[in-house]
């Protein structure tokens with residue numbers, strides 16, 4: 001069993017009167033791909049934002065490598081965790097290369113010249129995401145799919161140990177969706193990168209994840225391997241759909257949705 005890299009304990013978060021996360025306990029194992037699934041509005045983005053510190057929960061604790069995130073210096077935390085939100089704010093009038101360089105910020109120091117390391121990390125991140133040819137283009141002029149890959153490049157340039165992504169395949173055609181999934185798997189296998197992502201596509205989640213966590217109505221209702229989590233009963237109670245579960249050639253579950261209940 002691998003060590004937990006992220007531990008969430010008794011986490012509750014409300015927006016005014018609206019209780020969104022309700023006493024969440026969750027551990028994310030290091031070096032694995034973990035996918036968070038659940039219906040629209042159930043709190044998936046809120047949970048990721050709480051983990052990276054953009055939202056402050058009313059109750060509970062979040063630990064990175066066994067140490068509360070509240071006690072990490074912001075720059076140190078950013079060296080470990082990179083987050084790609086669902087709709088990142090697009091800086092105006094900046095080139096792709098300049099944007100990817102922004103990922104280097106946590107590594108830069110006034111007392112040490114990091115230019116060589118920065119260049120190497122930026123070039124590697126753009127090569128991995130196949131965005132090198134776009135480097136001089138303005139980010140504002142990119143297509144949705146190119147933009148998504150460029151954001152991932154920026155997160156990779158940060159050289160995090162944990163990469164959190166909120167619906168990274170939105171806007172992508174089916175080929176580029178698989179390309180992103182394959183890229184994340186490669187980074188996970190080759191560099192031991194821990195990946196935590198939100199996906200809506202259940203079969204991609206089943207195929208590419210070591211672990212799946214299911215959030216519903218602000219509660220964590222199931223966690224475990226795709227095999228144990230993806231059941232007809234779970235899809236019925238969480239998504240209110242009628243389904244059957246088949247097997248891929250690699251043994252991973254393949255969900256066939258027949259319709260609404």
Ligand SMILES: Nc1ncnc2c1ncn2[C@@H]1O[C@H](COP(=O)(O)OP(=O)(O)OP(=O)(O)O)[C@@H](O)[C@H]1O
Pocket residue numbers: 015018020038039040041042043044045046047
């Ligand atoms: N800043 C906010 N103020 C008030 N309510 C909010 C805020 N952010 C999110 N919410 C509400 O909290 C709930 C959970 O939102 P969240 O974005 O976490 O859901 P989600 O599971 O990621 O949904 P989706 O699958 O649609 O992206 C929603 O009802 C949303 O309207």
